Amino acid sequence: MIDPSPKPPEALMRAIAQDLRPVKPSPLPLNLALRMVPLALLVSSVILLAIGPRHDAGILGPLLTWGASAAQFVLAIMLIWIAAHESTPARRLPRQIVCAAAVSGLLVVVFLTLLTFWISPASEPVLRVPPIVNELLRAKPWIMGFGCGIGSTLAGGILVLLFSVIFRNSLATRPAEAGALYGAGAGLAINAGWRIACPVSTLWHALGAHGAAIIATVILGALIGRFIGNRRLHIRINRS
Amino acid sequence: MIRYQDGSLEAFGEIYAELASGVHRYLSHLTGGSEIASDLLQETFLQMHRSRAAYNPQYAVRPWVFGLARNVFLMNRRAARRWARIQEAREDLPEFAVLPEADRLGSQDEIRRCISYLSPDQAEALLLHHEWGFSFEEIAGMLGISAAAARARASRGMADLRVALNSLQRAGT
Numbered sequence: 001m002i003d004p005s006p007k008p009p010e011a012l013m014r015a016i017a018q019d020l021r022p023v024k025p026s027p028l029p030l031n032l033a034l035r036m037v038p039l040a041l042l043v044s045s046v047i048l049l050a051i052g053p054r055h056d057a058g059i060l061g062p063l064l065t066w067g068a069s070a071a072q073f074v075l076a077i078m079l080i081w082i083a084a085h086e087s088t089p090a091r092r093l094p095r096q097i098v099c100a101a102a103v104s105g106l107l108v109v110v111f112l113t114l115l116t117f118w119i120s121p122a123s124e125p126v127l128r129v130p131p132i133v134n135e136l137l138r139a140k141p142w143i144m145g146f147g148c149g150i151g152s153t154l155a156g157g158i159l160v161l162l163f164s165v166i167f168r169n170s171l172a173t174r175p176a177e178a179g180a181l182y183g184a185g186a187g188l189a190i191n192a193g194w195r196i197a198c199p200v201s202t203l204w205h206a207l208g209a210h211g212a213a214i215i216a217t218v219i220l221g222a223l224i225g226r227f228i229g230n231r232r233l234h235i236r237i238n239r240s
Numbered sequence: 241m242i243r244y245q246d247g248s249l250e251a252f253g254e255i256y257a258e259l260a261s262g263v264h265r266y267l268s269h270l271t272g273g274s275e276i277a278s279d280l281l282q283e284t285f286l287q288m289h290r291s292r293a294a295y296n297p298q299y300a301v302r303p304w305v306f307g308l309a310r311n312v313f314l315m316n317r318r319a320a321r322r323w324a325r326i327q328e329a330r331e332d333l334p335e336f337a338v339l340p341e342a343d344r345l346g347s348q349d350e351i352r353r354c355i356s357y358l359s360p361d362q363a364e365a366l367l368l369h370h371e372w373g374f375s376f377e378e379i380a381g382m383l384g385i386s387a388a389a390a391r392a393r394a395s396r397g398m399a400d401l402r403v404a405l406n407s408l409q410r411a412g413t
Contacts, residue, residue, distance in 0.1 A: 006257040012282050013249075016289050022247040023293035089307025091299065092384035169294040171287075173311050173384070229315065232287065 026169065029084035029091065033077050036163065040076065040186070043159045044193030047151065054199045056120040064119060068112050069192040075105055076188035080163070083181035087170035102181070105188050109214065112195065113206040122201045144200055149209035152194045156217035159186035164224045172229065179225015180218050187214035241301050245292055256285060259302065262372055263309045269367055270313045280316060284309040303378040306368075310382060346405045354404035362397030369394045 008016070027035065057065045082101050085093045137144045163182045172178035191210055200206070244251035263284055267277040288308055295304060346354070355363050361383075368374045368382070369390075379390040 006260065008253060008256040008260070008285065009282060012256075012285055013253075015286060016252055017249055019289075020247045020249055023245050025242075025245055025296050026294045028296055028298060086384075088294065088299075089305075089311055090303035090378060090381040091307075092381055094380065094386040094389070095384055096386070098384075169291055171291050171294055171308060171311055173314055232290075232315065 175229025183221015365393035366397035
């Protein structure tokens with residue numbers, strides 16, 4: 001094996017010289033994750049600002065309403081922090097930590113859904129909308145399911161797209177996995193706000209509609225992560 | 241690296257001169273001694289240039305670039321056409337400097353042969369620590385494992401290397 005010359009090849013130097021504009025160093029993974037907090041808070045609280053907290057918030061109590069959502073939000077930011085680590089060469093976290101965080105996210109959502117249903121099994125939509133709309137939603141509960149599913153998927157999708165801009169320089173070894181992690185973070189953050197506003201506690205609604213939205217954001221994140229990774233793969237130097 | 245991020249071409253040259261040789265050896269190991277290692281070396285530095293904004297001055301440069309090289313290797317392995325060429329080249333034993341610790345245990349050829357018998361995970365951790373001098377914490381960050389797991393892989397790799405060398409030498413006598 002011949003060691004490469006200590007001087008970079010000309011083709012490489014030409015490619016480098018073409019773009020030497022000064023760049024701003026990327027923040028550390030924790031700072032990157034913390035920078036996303038206001039963005040995630042803003043998007044996840046849109047539904048809450050639009051229709052207000054659920055009518056049975058008093059029965060659930062502040063701990064299960066706001067406290068549980070706050071904990072879920074913190075977990076979402078933790079997933080984004082892990083995704084930031086995964087996107088940085090030589091800063092990856094052990095796989096056990098990554099898997100434990102992903103499984104924790106899943107378990108927290110299921111646990112909070114079950115606990116909420118157990119304490120207040122609200123099955124009828126009571127929203128601050130004209131009574132005729134509430135009547136319609138009561139007669140056709142699947143509309144509420146679709147509304148929550150599509151609405152939280154859209155909100156999660158917006159957040160994933162915003163995260164993707166921040167993660168565009170990701171250097172993840174497994175780009176789809178890193179994307180899925182920040183997708184999961186976005187999904188959990190949106191769900192943290194959505195669960196305070198949505199008046200339906202039934203399991204099929206909470207797990208089916210809200211859960212499907214989280215899965216959709218995970219898939220969207222994975223696809224975008226993969227796209228970012230593939231785009232890098234197609235960069236080739238013009239060898240001469 | 242900070243000067244390079246500020247736009248200095250000279251700084252890039254210095255980083256290349258400092259790291260290219262080690263990164264090339266690492267890529268040679270990963271590709272099984274294939275000539276593709278030279279292409280991947282250029283791609284690593286091109287990726288480093290494109291991603292120079294992703295570097296934070298608080299990171300150590302060497303593990304960051306080695307991690308990037310590993311990333312470039314894995315991305316290219318996913319491209320089936322190139323990987324097929326690597327597989328063909330597996331016939332030849334990868335050439336890298338013999339581990340200082342293992343030097344007294346056998347000849348360079350024997351050690352290279354025995355390292356190729358180790359599991360890829362063990363061989364990589366062994367070489368990153370003993371050949372390129374990374375700490376177990378740095379190896380953990382590069383491979384996505386805990387420092388304890390990195391230490392265990394390198395240690396088991398060294399033990400297996402000793403066993404393989406003994407077997408090879410006994411078979412030769």
